[in-house]
Amino acid sequence: MIEVTNLEKSFGDAHILKGISTTFEKGKTNLIIGQSGSGKTVFLKCLLGLFDYEKGKIAYEGQVFAELSEAEKRDLRAKIGMVFQGGALFDSMTIEENVMFPLQMFTKQSKSEMQDRANFVLNRVELKDANKKKPSEASGGMQKRVAIARAIVNNPKYLFCDEPNSGLDPKTAIVIDNLIKEITEEYNITTVINTHDMNSVMEIGEKIVFLKDGLKAWEGSKDTIFQTDNEVVTDFVYSSNLFKKVRRMYIEENENS
Numbered sequence: 422m423i424e425v426t427n428l429e430k431s432f433g434d435a436h437i438l439k440g441i442s443t444t445f446e447k448g449k450t451n452l453i454i455g456q457s458g459s460g461k462t463v464f465l466k467c468l469l470g471l472f473d474y475e476k477g478k479i480a481y482e483g484q485v486f487a488e489l490s491e492a493e494k495r496d497l498r499a500k501i502g503m504v505f506q507g508g509a510l511f512d513s514m515t516i517e518e519n520v521m522f523p524l525q526m527f528t529k530q531s532k533s534e535m536q537d538r539a540n541f542v543l544n545r546v547e548l549k550d551a552n553k554k555k556p557s558e559a560s561g562g563m564q565k566r567v568a569i570a571r572a573i574v575n576n577p578k579y580l581f582c583d584e585p586n587s588g589l590d591p592k593t594a595i596v597i598d599n600l601i602k603e604i605t606e607e608y609n610i611t612t613v614i615n616t617h618d619m620n621s622v623m624e625i626g627e628k629i630v631f632l633k634d635g636l637k638a639w640e641g642s643k644d645t646i647f648q649t650d651n652e653v654v655t656d657f658v659y660s661s662n663l664f665k666k667v668r669r670m671y672i673e674e675n676e677n678s
């Protein structure tokens with residue numbers, strides 16, 4: 422579990438995160454949603470330990486990050502897997518080499534051990550046959566699978582994903598969302614995903630933290646987001662005509678039952 426307490430982060434005079442408290446549970450897909458500029462990426466980078474912050478604390482299984490020694494921080498970082506927005510794959514390497522990369526950084530495994538592990542996780546994301554290809558030879562959906570395989574190769578306890586299905590068609594996006602959810606449950610990982618995709622919210626939003634102007638405006642789940650009267654949330658959710666229609670149908674259904 423990750424516990425965030427009263428987190429504040431500024432850049433110069435710009436106060437970006439204004440006191441966020443929440444928890445992210447193990448084995449669950451936790452989503453951070455909100456409009457562009459609300460502070461999602463800054464929040465995720467604080468969770469990752471990439472940004473320092475002025476106030477508040479972040480604890481991983483009770484270990485407060487800021488109080489750890491450099492060696493302990495490194496150990497914790499080795500337990501974090503990250504799926505970057507653009508995939509961030511190395512085009513000069515094969516898919517297998519991309520997936521082996523974190524093992525080279527954080528372990529002392531032999532090349533054949535690393536290859537075995539890389540191919541094990543590539544098999545898990547159904548990409549074993551593509552292991553000798555270059556990322557540029559793979560489709561967008563395949564590249565996301567490679568990024569997921571690379572993020573889980575080190576057996577992480579925490580998985581952070583920044584817009585994992587950006588640039589994908591809706592059907593492939595749902596496949597990728599569900600793959601992340603399955604992996605989260607299978608390996609009991611604490612997964613935190615930044616998204617503004619309402620399909621992801623509906624598919625895998627077991628816990629949803631809604632940010633607005635650097636504050637937590639609401640939290641709940643995919644089961645409660647369509648019932649809330651919180652205007653900040655309804656403005657966001659029903660900005661799409663499709664979801665306006667879904668809401669009308671939901672209300673009508675409940676009125677008639």
Ligand SMILES: Nc1ncnc2c1ncn2[C@@H]1O[C@H](COP(=O)(O)OP(=O)(O)OP(=O)(O)O)[C@@H](O)[C@H]1O
Pocket residue numbers: 432435437455456457458459460461462463464617
């Ligand atoms: N390194 C930085 N230095 C200064 N300001 C920054 C930095 N990173 C982010 N910001 C500012 O923090 C605010 C929140 O940005 P952030 O990227 O977290 O938004 P977001 O919710 O992730 O948006 P999007 O959905 O568009 O990615 C913005 O005003 C941005 O300009």
